[in-house]
Amino acid sequence: MSVRGDRGNVVARAEGGVEWTAAFADLDPAGFPMLGALDPYGDAVFNRRQVPLLLAELDRLPAACGGDWVGQARELCQIVERGTHRYLWFIGD
Template identity: 85%
Template sequence: MINMAVRGDSGNVVARAEAGVEWTAGFASLDPAGFPMLRALTPYGDAVFNQRQVPLLMTELDRLPADLGGDWVTQARELCQLVERGLHLYLWFIGD
């Protein structure tokens, strides 16, 4: 399970998602050219997105195949919006 949180510069957690991303082989098979942001996700590592990367991530979430979707997509979009509105905030995908 990959968890999601918004953190500030000092690492303080500003918000957390209730849903997590269930890792499937479908993520690994995403086209790297079409999904460069989501290809950064791994089941065991962390991926961090800054304010400039979040719009690209949201575009990819809009095009994500249905079998990879779920509640986590809605919550990821909400966290992305929080990062866009704030200062010095980052969206973290935290692997196990």
Template identity: 75%
Template sequence: MEWTVGFPDLSATEFPMLWALTPYGDAVFNQRQIPLLLAELERLPAACGGEWVEQDRELCRVVERGTHLYLWFVGD
């Protein structure tokens, strides 16, 4: 199952960071957006979860610890 399968059902107001991700488009998160993304991951419905959630958290931590770093999601 594709990791973004449940994203269209997420509320754009409750999950604006995750809602913006699509399997076909690129998305970039800067250091100021990372805490918002992490907060959304914490309250993500189980149906949308999976191994990718912990991987994403670790990538977020890398961005938080660095300088001038971005988290990029590259679509198809």
């Protein structure tokens, strides 16, 4: 995970990444549309207007999907919210 600017410059980076478990497959896409966009093999990008929705989903994320990555994602979301032309990137393998 990283926060990037318009030109792709990295503003901040997480130490880890999403810990993919079978529990992610059980998330209801209607209840978790932002997290449902994550793909272990592809990239997902969230803009400043989408970050509050992502944060709300992180608040109700089942424990089975949690881990250190959740706190790191929250910190990166705050960096996106505090600036302009910043995007949160989840980078797949």
